Amino acid sequence: MWPRLYKSTDAVSRVLAWISGGLIFLIAFLQLFEILLRNVANISLSFVWEFAAYMHIAAIFLGLSMTLRTGGHIQVTLLATVMPRVFQLMSTLGGLLFSGYLSFALIQLAWNWGATGRTSGTVDDIPLVIPISFVAFGAVMLTVQLCLRLFHILLGTPTEIQWSSGPSAE
Template sequence: MRRFLDAIYRVSGGIAAALILGICLLISAQILLNLGARILGPGWGGTIPSYADFAGFMLAGASFLALAYTLRMGGHIRVSLLTQKLTGRAALTAEVLCLLIALGVTGTAGWFLVSLVQESVHYGDTSSGIVPIPLWIPQTGVAIGMGLLILALLDTLVETIRTGGPVLPDSAEE
């Protein structure tokens, strides 16, 4: 099960990285089109329709799909000023309490994100750019990313309780 969950987190992180690469390629293509228009004349330029919308949708997807992978790799900023001084039962209690609070917050956000996707499907919401994109498409990526973060937090909570101590890598040493 551990390998399966880690694979899910890696795939999600890989998709997030691919979306960031997609943003770079899309914006670079638009820059080249703008540059062509300036150097070679207006006939050589152009605009990629709704490129800013597409870049924004990819950024939202990348940001949320990277959350679970980042958590499990110890990449999230954690304020450990107090918890690093705790030992034994107190450290375990603090870690479990923090994970439970995080689960409550992300669970609530996940619930509302799924509701937002359902509402967008129900009303047929589309983006307002040149290319109308059904909003449920980018919103689904965000909701999936939040769902994976909830899974990663739950996984971390279970593993923390099972091992009797914090399991996330400490990024404070960097």
Template sequence: MIDRLTDLGSITGALSLLCILILIGGEIVARNLLGISLHFSWDLAGYLMGACFLLSSAAAMKGGSHVRVTALLETLPPAVARVLEVFACLVGFAICVTLSWALIDMAWLSGMRGSTAATAFRVPLIYPQAVLAIGAVLLTLQCLAQFLRLMCGEALATGPGLE
């Protein structure tokens, strides 16, 4: 279930990146051919970049794409390396829980206050902040899945060329 949610977040993150491409391409065409600017393009591109980053971070963890320093793990006895991996996973989980809590709280407060962006776009901040919170929750869940994998004796994925 966690891996399916992670995959959905990854697809949504990729679509966010595609939307940035379309948005910035539209801005370039509008400026150069029509002599106008899409006043919302930079704001929306920033929100989409945050969505891309956080919604895809769980998939990066699942696939082993996050940078890990394995030089120490390779020199330690396997049992000690495993304990260190579990400890690092728990620390990462605690950090992700804190991040998720903070982003959920921020989105909740923005919704309660009716906060909007201080730009011409005036988007209600609850929407982009809620997307960031969802991405952080996905990352937190993937940290939990990594911990469970370690407890079941599985090795964590490592991406190519990251060593």
């Protein structure tokens, strides 16, 4: 059961990381396209800058779980080398508490915005439940990865995996 849960969570996290990367490229493409249209045809796409902000925060949160799983988050090397197991356990517990609370708060926020029909209040009047749902899902996946990381630490198994084995992997 546990290996299947690990693999499933890693697979979802990997898909979310690819989506996150795709969103970053989409932001760049949309902004370049908007700038080009504005300069060449004097047409402005009013939604681009607002969508870019929502896609950016969604990309950050959707990429968190795979970043954790591949060891990409910032770590305090001095503390990690002095007492590595204790540091891993304490930092994971602290991260789990914070991430759990954040996930709960974001789910509540998404639920409330969905129930009340809250919109952005701009010309495009975007329902805010859409972007906040992606952010909440990313936070929940980080919380799940932190739970699994805690089990890895307690069992003494490796907590991180390789993102890629290709020539560009660091």
